[in-house]
C-alpha cells in the first residue's frame with residue numbers, strides 16, 4: 001500500500017522533516033489559510049485565544065501541519081494528544097488542568113473520543129470549566145474547576161462520526177480538499193530541495209500525477225523514486241527513473257495502486273458494476289471496511305471512478321475504461 005495516505009512508521013520522520021514551518025511553505029488550501037489568518041488576527045486584537053477549530057478531510061492532506069502552523073503563528077505552546085489516547089475522564093482532566101493560558105490543545109483522530117470524554121469536553125470548550133464528579137452514589141459531589149483560556153484544535157478523517165453537539169462547539173470548521181497537481185509539484189520541489197534531491201521537471205510531473213493529490217503520498221513517492229535512482233544511477237531523478245520506479249511500485253498513470261484496481265475490478269466483475277454495499281465490497285476484496293472508506297474510496301471518488309449512491313458504490317464508465325473493459329450500455333449504470 002505504497003500510496004495509502006495514512007501515516008505509516010516510515011513516514012514519521014519524513015513528515016517531521018518536511019512539515020511546513022511557515023504559512024508560505026504551506027502550499028494550497030488558500031481558502032482555509034485566509035480564514036484561519038482572520039481568526040488568528042481577530043483573536044490577537046481581542047487579546048484572546050482563537051476560537052476552537054475543527055479540521056477534517058482525508059489522511060495526509062495537512063491537518064496536523066496546519067495545527068502546528070496555527071500554534072506557531074499565535075506564538076503559543078501546542079499540546080498534542082488523540083481521541084484514542086484519552087481513555088478516562090481523569091486523563092482529560094489532567095491534560096486540561098496542566099494547560100498554560102492561551103495554549104493550543106490538539107486532539108487528533110477526534111472521531112475516536114468516547115462519549116464520556118466528549119461530555120467533559122463540552123463545558124471545557126464552552127465556558128472553560130471542568131466538572132469533576134467525586135465519589136459514587138448519594139455522597140457523590142461535583143466540583144467545578146476553572147480552566148485557563150485555551151484553544152482546542154481537533155482533526156478527523158471521519159467528520160460523519162463526530163457527534164452533533166461536539167461539532168457545534170467549534171468556532172471554525174474547515175474541510176481540507178485534495179490538492180491541485182501544480183500544488184503537489186510545488187510541494188515536491190520544496191521537499192526535493194530540503195532532501196537535496198535533484199528532480200528533473202518531467203519526473204516531477206510524473207510523481208505529482210501518481211500522488212493521489214496528497215502531499216504525504218507525494219513525499220513518500222519522492223523518497224522511493226530517489227532510492228531507485230540511487231541504486232540504478234547517480235541519484236538524480238530523471239524521467240526514466242520516475243517511470244521505472246513507479247512501475248516497480250505498480251502505480252499506474254492515474255495514481256492507482258493494485259488495491260484500487262482490485263476494488264474497481266470487484267465492483268465491475270463481481271457486482272456487475274454495482275451498486276454494492278460496503279460490507280460486501282470489503283468481503284470481496286479482503287480489505288477492511290474502514291480502510292476502504294478512509295484510504296481508497298475518497299481518491300476513487302475524487303477522480304470519478306466510483307460514485308456513492310443510496311444503494312451502494314457504483315463503478316463509472318471511466319473505471320471500466322481504465323481497466324480496458326467495455327462499460328454497459330447507457331442507462332444500465334446506477
Ligand SMILES: Nc1ncnc2c1ncn2[C@@H]1O[C@H](COP(=O)(O)OP(=O)(O)OP(=O)(O)O)[C@@H](O)[C@H]1O
Pocket residue numbers: 005006007014015016018019020025026027028029058059060061062063064065066108155157187215216219
Ligand atoms: N499544504 C502543504 N504544503 C506542503 N506540505 C504539506 C502540506 N500539507 C501536508 N504537507 C506534507 O504532508 C505531510 C503530511 O501532512 P499532515 O501530517 O499534516 O497530514 P494530516 O492531514 O494530519 O494526515 P493524517 O490524517 O494522517 O493525520 C506533512 O508532514 C508535510 O510534509
Ligand SMILES: [Mg+2]
Pocket residue numbers: 063064065108155
Ligand atoms: Mg495528522
